[in-house]
Amino acid sequence: MKTENQKAWFFVAPVLLLVAFNAIIPMMTVVNYSVQETFGDNLFFWEGLTWFEQILRSERFHAALGRQFFFTFMILIIEVPLGIAIALAMPRQGFWVPVCLVLMALPMLIPWNVVGAMWNIFALPDIGLLGYFLNHVLGINYDMTQDPVAAWITIIGMDVWHWTSLVVLLAYAGLVSIPDAYYQAAKIDGASNWSVFRYIQLPKMKNVLTIAILLRFMDSFNIYTEPFVLTGGGPGNSTTLLSIDLVKIALGQFDLGPAAAMSLIYFAITLFVSWLFYTLMTKDDLN
Amino acid sequence: MAKITLKNLRHSYYPNPKGPDDFALKEVDLDWQDGGAYALLGPSGCGKSTLLNIISGLLEPSEGQILFDGQDVTKLPPDQRDIAQVFQFPVIYDTMTVRQNLAFPLKNRGVDPATIEKRVAEIAEMLEVTDILDRKAAGLSPDNKQKISMGRGLVRDDVNVVMFDEPLTVIDPHLKWKLRTKLKELHQRVSHTMIYVTHDQTEALTFADQVVVMQDGEVVQIGTPEELFERPAHTFVGHFIGSPGMNVLPATIKDGQALFNGTAVALEGPIHPGTKGTLEIGIRPEFVSLGDTGIAGTVSRVSDVGRHAVVQVTIADTKISAVVNGTPPATGDTVHLQLTAAQTRLYADGWIASTPAQKESAA
Numbered sequence: 001m002k003t004e005n006q007k008a009w010f011f012v013a014p015v016l017l018l019v020a021f022n023a024i025i026p027m028m029t030v031v032n033y034s035v036q037e038t039f040g041d042n043l044f045f046w047e048g049l050t051w052f053e054q055i056l057r058s059e060r061f062h063a064a065l066g067r068q069f070f071f072t073f074m075i076l077i078i079e080v081p082l083g084i085a086i087a088l089a090m091p092r093q094g095f096w097v098p099v100c101l102v103l104m105a106l107p108m109l110i111p112w113n114v115v116g117a118m119w120n121i122f123a124l125p126d127i128g129l130l131g132y133f134l135n136h137v138l139g140i141n142y143d144m145t146q147d148p149v150a151a152w153i154t155i156i157g158m159d160v161w162h163w164t165s166l167v168v169l170l171a172y173a174g175l176v177s178i179p180d181a182y183y184q185a186a187k188i189d190g191a192s193n194w195s196v197f198r199y200i201q202l203p204k205m206k207n208v209l210t211i212a213i214l215l216r217f218m219d220s221f222n223i224y225t226e227p228f229v230l231t232g233g234g235p236g237n238s239t240t241l242l243s244i245d246l247v248k249i250a251l252g253q254f255d256l257g258p259a260a261a262m263s264l265i266y267f268a269i270t271l272f273v274s275w276l277f278y279t280l281m282t283k284d285d286l287n
Numbered sequence: 288m289a290k291i292t293l294k295n296l297r298h299s300y301y302p303n304p305k306g307p308d309d310f311a312l313k314e315v316d317l318d319w320q321d322g323g324a325y326a327l328l329g330p331s332g333c334g335k336s337t338l339l340n341i342i343s344g345l346l347e348p349s350e351g352q353i354l355f356d357g358q359d360v361t362k363l364p365p366d367q368r369d370i371a372q373v374f375q376f377p378v379i380y381d382t383m384t385v386r387q388n389l390a391f392p393l394k395n396r397g398v399d400p401a402t403i404e405k406r407v408a409e410i411a412e413m414l415e416v417t418d419i420l421d422r423k424a425a426g427l428s429p430d431n432k433q434k435i436s437m438g439r440g441l442v443r444d445d446v447n448v449v450m451f452d453e454p455l456t457v458i459d460p461h462l463k464w465k466l467r468t469k470l471k472e473l474h475q476r477v478s479h480t481m482i483y484v485t486h487d488q489t490e491a492l493t494f495a496d497q498v499v500v501m502q503d504g505e506v507v508q509i510g511t512p513e514e515l516f517e518r519p520a521h522t523f524v525g526h527f528i529g530s531p532g533m534n535v536l537p538a539t540i541k542d543g544q545a546l547f548n549g550t551a552v553a554l555e556g557p558i559h560p561g562t563k564g565t566l567e568i569g570i571r572p573e574f575v576s577l578g579d580t581g582i583a584g585t586v587s588r589v590s591d592v593g594r595h596a597v598v599q600v601t602i603a604d605t606k607i608s609a610v611v612n613g614t615p616p617a618t619g620d621t622v623h624l625q626l627t628a629a630q631t632r633l634y635a636d637g638w639i640a641s642t643p644a645q646k647e648s649a650a
Contacts, residue, residue, distance in 0.1 A: 181374040184345050189439060190366040190395035199380045199391075 033260035051261035083167025116229025148238035296351035326495035371440030
């Protein structure tokens with residue numbers, strides 16, 4: 001027979017309280033806003049699912065969501081292979097290991113708004129190092145404040161610079177955990193370099209890469225500070241990602257109802273994609 | 288398949304070795320005959336894995352040569368030596384099925400699919416893994432994983448040698464015995480040269496026709512399990528093989544007679560001429576018996592190991608073990624030890640220094 005011990009609830013209670021205050025209660029206020037209309041003065045009118053319908057039908061939301069998926073897709077498709085490649089190229093032992101690790105960790109230690117500001121100045125066409133070099137040395141017409149393509153390249157470049165290290169460090173951790181015997185056995189079995197990567201390194205990195213992709217997905221899907229500081233969503237609306245659009249609606253236009261509904265939809269999408277990805281990746285481990 | 292010759296092999300992990308202590312492997316000369324079952328036995332750190340990795344080509348020796356059938360392969364990488372190696376921890380390719388794992392070494396060498404299928408089926412049958420051929424290798428138990436590792440070593444019929452680097456370390460005790468028997472049987476069926484590295488004497492003695500005993504980077508003795516047990520060439524072999532190991536008693540020589548604690552001890556035969564250095568008498572506990580006469584000593588410990596008892600007798604600070612069948616004496620008793628002369632040998636600086644008396648003992 002199982003022992004029933006109600007005391008266990010007391011141990012869970014503090015966590016429950018903490019989570020309630022920092023997550024559940026704020027989230028419930030968002031839910032509250034999302035189904036009502038308010039004109040201030042704490043006056044609320046019931047609206048039902050109007051805001052949700054409005055957001056889901058809104059072309060502005062579709063466009064921002066499209067841009068958001070495009071951004072996340074681009075940075076994942078660059079950062080993951082690049083991160084793996086760098087991790088493979090890094091030394092496994094000796095003097096250079098700590099040097100490489102510190103260099104890799106550096107970009108991640110810089111605050112997000114500073115990264116945005118750095119890249120803004122770096123890319124400005126007339127005074128920035130990159131902007132000046134491209135325009136006045138190489139003669140390439142590059143102006144992220146005017147040209148959407150240039151803005152996109154800069155914003156993706158910035159994210160790659162800031163976050164590839166995360167993939168590198170996780171992939172590297174996966175690589176160093178592979179015992180030498182695997183490489184030796186592969187050598188004796190006559191495996192090519194590609195086979196070693198395909199059948200030893202990649203499978204052994206699978207778990208850490210799943211986490212890396214998941215983290216990069218969530219972070220990039222919710223990204224706000226860096227693009228806001230770098231381009232402010234411009235030129236025009238060309239780099240207005242979901243979070244930037246959300247802030248415009250909530251704090252710029254003060255449409256709290258639609259903003260709340262959008263937040264919830266946004267949250268649901270992030271949650272669903274993360275769940276789907278994680279479930280698919282870990283499906284094999286269960287059998 | 289080939290005869291493997293190691294010539295003046297030395298290896299150091301230091302770039303500029305100074306003294307002999309810097310060498311993990313000191314001067315090894317060995318011949319491995321084609322088709323033999325060998326065991327490389329020694330304590331951890333004696334250089335046996337180094338030797339194995341040199342034969343497989345994972346390590347290049349600092350000095351010396353490795354010849355396969357007289358052909359120098361010292362500089363060849365592992366995949367061009369046509370060897371197979373099974374590692375301490377099972378190495379399997381997680382994403383592949385058991386069948387794909389077994390086929391991998393053949394596929395990499397461009398063997399045609401029909402032959403691959405035939406070989407895989409044969410090996411799977413030998414290893415009794417036919418029923419799990421289509422399962423993912425990742426989910427197997429450790430002993431099945433190790434079987435698959437072995438299978439990848441055995442699947443090629445053109446290998447010069449199959450090497451096993453302590454392959455049963457991670458296997459449960461009751462399965463160890465099964466796999467060991469399996470290996471012996473496999474050796475008889477495929478007749479590849481096999482080298483089995485271990486620090487476990489039972490594994491070495493049951494698997495091999497010839498056992499190579501190593502200590503501190505040197506080969507101490509090569510022989511059949513019987514030879515190693517009967518006539519250890521070095522006190523180390525005596526210690527290391529047998530349970531309990533050989534008794535080693537401090538000795539002196541006077542007028543061609545070996546003395547222990549002032550008493551003359553009869554040896555198997557004459558002492559090598561010019562013997563000097565630290566002298567010791569070696570005799571296995573199995574050949575020490577208790578009697579009414581002989582060297583007197585006090586029983587300091589009795590351990591009953593089931594079929595017999597091991598009686599430890601202390602004589603002037605030297606402990607001597609004797610295997611006693613029947614009722615053992617009690618601790619504290621005074622007993623008299625008799626040493627079987629034909630099994631009593633003299634060692635100088637660790638190495639054997641007596642010759643068995645001709646004919647007499649053989650008859």
